[in-house]
Amino acid sequence: MPDYDDIAYEIEDRIATITLDRPDALNAFTGRMMSELIDAFDRVDADDDVRAVIVTGRGRGFCAGADLSAGPETFNAGSRGADVGIEGMRDGGGRVALRIFECTKPVIAAINGPAVGVGITMTLPMDVRLASETARIGFVFARRGLVPEACSSWFLPRVVGISRAMEWVATGRVFPAAEALEGGLVRSVHAPDDLLPAARALAAEIADNTSAVSVALSRQMLWRMLGADHPMEAHKIDSRGIWALGQAPDVAEGVSSFLEKRPPRFPMKVSTDLPDFYPWWEDRPFE
Numbered sequence: 001m002p003d004y005d006d007i008a009y010e011i012e013d014r015i016a017t018i019t020l021d022r023p024d025a026l027n028a029f030t031g032r033m034m035s036e037l038i039d040a041f042d043r044v045d046a047d048d049d050v051r052a053v054i055v056t057g058r059g060r061g062f063c064a065g066a067d068l069s070a071g072p073e074t075f076n077a078g079s080r081g082a083d084v085g086i087e088g089m090r091d092g093g094g095r096v097a098l099r100i101f102e103c104t105k106p107v108i109a110a111i112n113g114p115a116v117g118v119g120i121t122m123t124l125p126m127d128v129r130l131a132s133e134t135a136r137i138g139f140v141f142a143r144r145g146l147v148p149e150a151c152s153s154w155f156l157p158r159v160v161g162i163s164r165a166m167e168w169v170a171t172g173r174v175f176p177a178a179e180a181l182e183g184g185l186v187r188s189v190h191a192p193d194d195l196l197p198a199a200r201a202l203a204a205e206i207a208d209n210t211s212a213v214s215v216a217l218s219r220q221m222l223w224r225m226l227g228a229d230h231p232m233e234a235h236k237i238d239s240r241g242i243w244a245l246g247q248a249p250d251v252a253e254g255v256s257s258f259l260e261k262r263p264p265r266f267p268m269k270v271s272t273d274l275p276d277f278y279p280w281w282e283d284r285p286f287e
Contacts, residue, residue, distance in 0.1 A: 023059030065117025093150030
C-alpha cells in the first residue's frame with residue numbers, strides 16, 4: 001500500500017477505504033492531506049479491482065476543517081510569498097473536490113464525527129454521505145470572514161437546495177447529524193459502531209452486483225447533467241450510452257445472469273473498455 005502521512009489507504013473486498021489520519025488534530029486539513037487525497041483518487045481510478053470508495057476519519061473526528069496552526073495568517077497566501085499567481089490562488093479543498101468529481105468509482109462518505117469547513121465541503125462531490133450520531137457539521141466560513149470553498153457554492157445547493165444551503169452558509173452554525181439527515185445532506189445516521197459496517201454494506205452492494213463500466217458512466221452522467229440547460233442534453237448522452245453498451249459484453253452478461261438466476265460476472269474494465277465517446281463533454285456534438 002502507498003506510504004502516506006496524513007491519510008491511510010487500504011483495499012479489501014474490492015472496496016478502497018481512505019482514512020483521514022491526523023487524529024490528534026481531529027484530522028484537520030493540510031496541504032499534504034490535499035496532495036495525498038488527490039494521489040489516492042488517482043490510484044482508485046487506475047485500479048480496476050476497486051469498485052467503490054469509502055472516505056472516513058481516524059479517531060473521534062472526521063475533519064475539523066483547515067489546520068489553523070498558522071494563526072491569523074492561515075488563509076493569507078500572499079503572506080507566504082510575493083506573487084503566488086493564478087495557480088497559487090486555487091484553494092486546496094477545491095482541488096480535492098474536483099478530483100473526486102472526476103472519479104469513475106462511486107464514493108461514500110462515512111462521517112464519523114465533527115466535520116466543519118473543508119471537512120464537510122470535501123464530501124459534497126461524494127455520492128452518498130452517512131453520518132454517525134456523534135457527527136457535528138458546519139459550513140462555518142462566514143464566522144471566519146471567508147466564503148465557501150471546495151466548489152461548494154456549486155455542489156451544496158444541488159445537494160440540499162438553495163434555501164437550506166443559504167441558511168447553513170449564512171449562519172455558519174454547527175448542527176447535529178439529525179438536522180443533516182432532515183435537510184438531505186446525509187442519507188442515514190448510525191450509532192458510531194454501526195457507521196463503517198453500513199458504509200461497507202452499501203459499497204459491497206455496488207461491488208457485488210453491478211457493471212463497473214455502467215457505474216462509471218452513470219456516475220458521470222448524473223453529476224454532469226446537473227449543469228445541463230435542457231433534458232435534450234441528457235437524451236443525447238443516454239442514447240449514445242444505450243447504443244454503445246447495448247452491443248457490449250457486460251449487457252449480454254447482465255441479461256444472461258438475470259435470466260439464469262445467478263450472480264453476474266461482468267468482464268469489462270473501466271481502464272480499457274469505456275465507450276469511445278467518453279468523455280463526451282470534450283467530444284463533438286451528438287449527431
